[in-house]
Amino acid sequence: MTDELRVAPGGALRGEIDVPGDKSISHRAVMFGALAEGKTRIERFLPGQDCLSTIDCFRRLGIVIEQLSPTDVVVQGKGLRGLTEPSDILDVGNSGTTLRLMAGILAGQPFFSVLTGDSSIRRRPMGRVTAPLTAMGAVIRGRDGGRLAPIAIDGAASALKPLTYSSPVASAQVKSALLLAGLYTEGETAVREPYASRDHTERMLTAFGAKLQVAQEPEGAYCATITGFPDLRGQVITVPGDISSAAFFLVAATIVPGSAVLLRHVGMNPTRDGVIEVLQAMGAKIRSENERMEAGEPVADLYVESASLRGTVVSGGQIPRLIDEIPILAVAALFAEGRTEFRDAAELRVKETDRIATVAAELRKFGACVEEREDGMIIEGGRPLQGATVESHGDHRIAMAMAVAALQAAGETVIHGASCMDVSFPGFARYLASLRS
The missing domain is CATH 3.65.10.10 (Enolpyruvate transferase domain)
Incomplete structure (x- = not known):
């Protein structure tokens, strides 16, 4: 893909996709x-x-x-x-x-x-x-x-x-x-x-x-x-579908009104499914179907519909089960009623980027209220977002999280350095476009 991705708000997300391998x-x-x-x-x-x-x-x-x-x-x-x-x-x-x-x-x-x-x-x-x-x-x-x-x-x-x-x-x-x-x-x-x-x-x-x-x-x-x-x-x-990749569409379908998406063949390893647990605690409508075992790993199809969210606290033993999903959960928090807190997540400081600093900085460009803490973030949800020009910082998860936030921001968003998405999700923009057509 090119190194610049433009995302504008549009209609509901509908359809089915096979999530890329874990x-x-x-x-x-x-x-x-x-x-x-x-x-x-x-x-x-x-x-x-x-x-x-x-x-x-x-x-x-x-x-x-x-x-x-x-x-x-x-x-x-x-x-x-x-x-x-x-x-x-x-x-x-x-x-x-x-x-x-x-x-x-x-x-x-x-x-x-x-x-x-x-x-x-x-x-x-x-x-x-x-x-x-x-x-x-x-x-x-x-x-x-x-x-x-x-x-x-x-x-x-x-x-x-x-x-x-x-x-x-x-x-x-x-x-x-x-x-x-x-x-x-x-x-x-x-x-x-x-x-x-x-x-x-x-x-x-x-x-x-x-x-x-x-x-x-x-x-x-x-x-x-x-x-x-x-x-x-x-x-x-x-290889089952990557739940970390599925998470972007779980959040996207949740925050865009009228959406209904089926994600097929998603890995449901209990040490990785914290993102689903947190989203459901926030009020997301996610249903697991066709549960089975493949190559020693639990797998299921996930059906998600748009829903109203509420703030929550994510901390402690939850963090290792969703550490890579915190950037997209931070986007979900923008559309939740009340406050969402991420604690005990200092590990984010030593990922592809300092994901606490970069997530906070880039989401603020949309007009979000994000307070950076040494081991996490505090996000006040419910504020209207405005399209912005944002940076991936060469981090694939930051780039994709910004693309999801842009779905509900007023006006066009431009993501620079978007080609890094190919690190974990080749064709992400194409998958997203297929659900909007």
């Missing part, structure tokens, strides 16, 4: 397929820029990956010891998932590798991953003492040892990196979190044959434990 699951299917013995076929793969970066990195590590179509991918796995030393730097582009999970995998390899990414990636903190990996015996060097990319990993310098690690934050990327490193240890590696973050890694590794146990601990804490050197076998993976 980004988190697409990443992991490629990675785990590469580490398994034999062929893994990935159906409904998300051909976004982030996931394509993962494919590129594993090709550079000696894995044959064939794209039969943009959404149909075959990975010829070589087993846990099948990766080969890359001849050049591995570039993850804008993908934090690729960077952090690959750090765990590469820490266990008997060769040297270097990971880097774009300017945004090189600002994102790696210490939360590199510190526990170093405690496992990994030899890692990087800017700011290994806390910023590029990072160099000398897997041949030291064997990894098991670790029991209590993470101060609930982060699927931290947890996954350590569990993947745990594949290369003699013994059990355990990762504890204050709350359960998304569990796609646990589900999929188990499906591939890993010995992995999970336990819900007192006061909401969660622990995942993996045993090293499992026999992983290739699988057929059908």
Whole structure:
């Protein structure tokens, strides 16, 4: 798409769409397929820029990956010891998932590798991953003492040892990196979190044959434990639709009067469905239909109609289940009666952008009342919005959230830097237009 998107208010949104494949699951299917013995076929793969970066990195590590179509991918796995030393730097582009999970995998390899990414990636903190990996015996060097990319990993310098690690934050990327490193240890590696973050890694590794146990601990804490050197076998993976992508249309259909939209094949993982829980608490009319299980993941079709919303508080254990959806939930809050507060979400400061600062700044351009807090935002709903010229800041979720807000703003809105939407939702503007025709 072009780098500028213009959105004007219009009529109701009506119709049906197939939500693109889940980004988190697409990443992991490629990675785990590469580490398994034999062929893994990935159906409904998300051909976004982030996931394509993962494919590129594993090709550079000696894995044959064939794209039969943009959404149909075959990975010829070589087993846990099948990766080969890359001849050049591995570039993850804008993908934090690729960077952090690959750090765990590469820490266990008997060769040297270097990971880097774009300017945004090189600002994102790696210490939360590199510190526990170093405690496992990994030899890692990087800017700011290994806390910023590029990072160099000398897997041949030291064997990894098991670790029991209590993470101060609930982060699927931290947890996954350590569990993947745990594949290369003699013994059990355990990762504890204050709350359960998304569990796609646990589900999929188990499906591939890993010995992995999970336990819900007192006061909401969660622990995942993996045993090293499992026999992983290739699988057929059908990727469910990304609930993070569906969220933009859930909110759009809710705030535009007269709308009725069916979103098919949406992943309903209980560690990811917080956005639905919050929207329903605000008064949204969302109905789940045709519930089923696919490749170990719960899936459903979601029917959403326009509704009046009321303010709410989003905090605590809810945050890990909807961290990526806060930008679009902030848009929903603009159209809710009363105040909406987002708390305990300081993790947003270290995403593709500082999403607290950028969401607040861009929504104010529409005339919204948004108060920025260190760990969240306070939004006063019900104010009329005016079309504006806004910036994506190179962040796909900011760009799409602004496009949804523009649906109910008076006059045209221009979004600069809109091409970044392709990172997670190729064709977003086309999907939106199909519901307005």
